[in-house]
Amino acid sequence: MIKVPGFAGSGISCGIKKRGKKDLALIFSEYPAKAAGMFTENIVKAPPVLLGMERIKNGLCQAVLVNSGVANAFTGKPGMKAALLTTGCAARELGIDESLVIPSSTGVIGGPLPVEKINKAMPVLVSELREEGLLDAAEAIMTTDAFPKYATTKVGIGGRTGTVCVIGKGAGMIMPNMATMLAYILTDISVPRRTLTKALRNAVNNSFNKIIVDGDTSTNDTVLMLANGKLGNTAIGLTGTNYRKLEQAVTETAAVVAEMIVKDGEGATKTVRIIVKGARSESDAENVARTIGNSLLVKSALYGEDPNWGRIVAAAGRAGVDFNPDRLDLYFGDHKILSNSRQVMDEASALEVMKTPKFSITLDLKTGKKASFVITSDITYDYLKINAHYRT
Amino acid sequence: MIKVPGFAGSGISCGIKKRGKKDLALIFSEYPAKAAGMFTENIVKAPPVLLGMERIKNGLCQAVLVNSGVANAFTGKPGMKAALLTTGCAARELGIDESLVIPSSTGVIGGPLPVEKINKAMPVLVSELREEGLLDAAEAIMTTDAFPKYATTKVGIGGRTGTVCVIGKGAGMIMPNMATMLAYILTDISVPRRTLTKALRNAVNNSFNKIIVDGDTSTNDTVLMLANGKLGNTAIGLTGTNYRKLEQAVTETAAVVAEMIVKDGEGATKTVRIIVKGARSESDAENVARTIGNSLLVKSALYGEDPNWGRIVAAAGRAGVDFNPDRLDLYFGDHKILSNSRQVMDEASALEVMKTPKFSITLDLKTGKKASFVITSDITYDYLKINAHYRT
Secondary structure (H helix, E strand, C coil), X not given: CCXXXXXXXXXXXCCCCCCCCCCEEEEEEEEEEEEEEEECCCCCCCHHHHHHHHHHHHCEEEEEEEEEEECCCCCHHHHHHHHHHHHHHHHHHHCCCXXXXXXXXXXXXXXXXXXXXXXHHHHHHHHCCEHHHHHHHHHHCCCCCCCCEEEEEEEXXXXXXXXXXXXXXXXXXXXXXXXXXXXXXXXXXXCCHHHHHHHHHHHHHCCXXXXXXXXXXXXXXXXEEEECCCCCCCCCXXXXXXXXXXXXXXXXXXXXXXXXXXXXXXXXXXEEEEEEEEECCHHHHHHHHHHHHHCHHHHHXXXXXXXXXXXXXXXXXXXXXXXXXXXXXXXXXXXXXXXXXXXXXXXXXXXXXXXCCXXXXXXXXXXXXXXXXXXXXXXXXXXXXXXXXXXX | CCCCXXXXXXXXXXXXXXXXXCCEEEEEEEEEEEEEEEECCCCCCCHHHHHHHHHHHHCEEEEEEEEEEECXXXXXXXXXXXXXXXXXXXXXXXXXXXXXXXXXXXXECCCCCCHHHHHHHHHHHHHCCEHHHHHHHHHHCCCCCCCCEEEEEEXXXXXXXXXXXXXXXXXXXXXXXXXXXEEEEEECCCCCHHHHHHHHHHHHHCCHHHECXXXXXXXXXXXXXXXXXXXXXXCCCCCCHHHHHHHHHHHHHHHHHHHHHHHCCCCCCCEEEEEEEEECCHHHHHHHHHHHHHCHHHHHHHHCCCCCHHHHHHHHHCCCCCCCCCCCEEEECCEEEEECCEECCCXXXXXXXXXCCEEEEEEECCCCCEEEEEEEECCCHHHHHHHHCCCC
């Protein structure tokens, strides 16, 4: 169960998805919460994203209305109108200003948002709001996800115990910089806007922005953080112990959900952390890690449990980062596979590592002292099964 | 059959591959030919690539020795020594200077090149050289290729008829900038070095550099062009009618082989030309086309014959190119699917197009007058079957 003081949730079926599956979610804070958001970098931004970017500017949010099944993306002015109509309906039903409602949509790109179905279901959606209802909300935002995704952390702030909860979804179209991924970070800790923005950015960069499923970036990605202040703590500044505790709690909780997203990567059977160290800069390290984590040949080899390190170093070589190809060290888990680019592996040990569902691959470039990582998954028959016929 | 005046070829099994499959090829010119080459941009370059880059500097080549099965990549100094030993053996057997022999290797990265097997087979390889043997060479350079790849064009130059022949291989690890792909362009036309270099670069940029199978770039890519001058024509300059005819012939012949490579893309069932027009620059157009052609979600939809245009525009949106997402036109074959980003499609027609094995998708950005394209394939269960267990 997920509970965050001062927040309520609900999730119901309004008829967008087939077979009565939940497809409409509401997250509500009893007070207007301090709010910050991060949104897709795709230049094709869905109307709900554009509306959310506009509304978040005032720094407050009290309700998040999410539908799954249809992304309301690439729908132009009618799509914006639909986002305005549905959030307007939610605001009236909740008795709050419509500027305090932020929408998200996820699902097929291109179809119109069924405004009538959503608004007709609004009274029920609002009446079902309850503290224990966040799990229903987590279920209602799922698309190809196999399970709902959430995590909660308790954190001591000035003698009181605050809660940080992350609810997320997303299984395909994931890659660094938040592909079709929605995440809502809820906390009762009192956090001023500037602090919230900083903590959110740092947490997202070290969690959701490190995951890769298929290299695509969606039109709808959104991470919102809402802090309703119900805990009554002294407001947290931009630095200091309390700030560090907050950022750590948000990062760790987000990282748990991010890893769930990879684990649930469409059809995935492996969760693999690609660590690149010994780089001249963190961005060099990240570029190499990302190129490896995105390589279809590497992801196929992970699926086949083939310790084909040649594909890993070949991917590293096309990342646009300079290193000496004769000096690489490579590890599968703790097993050293390459030392100064010479194979020193006991292939059986490497194979043992690859047979586990979760492991790390570490590449040491030996050109500097910086490191970074990404979390990737394998690509499987089931990925294709899901994505070849997604709409049928 | 493939025949180019003054060239001979042979292809035999020397025991690198299992079951007596051909794995060693020789292409020989009766005169030292003017030569130019283009090589992988991966910073991890295999020893045969490094040796080829060195030897091509003198502008002449008389023999190309190619093995399949093992890439001799990431093998360090022993790998370079192996390339020197095998090309040295070929040179002695052919009675030519070893600087005139360029090696290529393709196959698994990381294993040592079996020098003894190759050199032991060299007398037979050389004795089998014959004008009709280029097809054997084309077969011996195959790895996961389902069929040998070659094309020939005749071109009139100053009253004589010259031949341009392209022999290629490559089915996985293909993406713009020549992934694990080998191609040898042979002509009897007399072409000075500078002209050869220009024609090769332009032809490759409009053929092999436009194809995508899986977005990976190999350590071994090589395109060599050899012009032995047997036709006896007046040498061709850097401009003028004869130059244009030469460049066109080389480009068209290379494009035929490039398209064969996509068609044979591991497990592929579709060959799709992604055309982007109305761009501000050719590189903008190419970036958008390449991002679409590389999208795993687009490639999955091609496989599933799902006219999911949302994935196409979403991919376009993350290419880093500015355009107005509300003004796009999109076509499947000749059918207009989107007009000013509004769906105007008869989905049944779109589906008809997608059911064919070869078609085009055209995106008009309406921001300028430049265009470019890539050729991509779908990604299928068979791709994974081939790549998950490549080494087993």
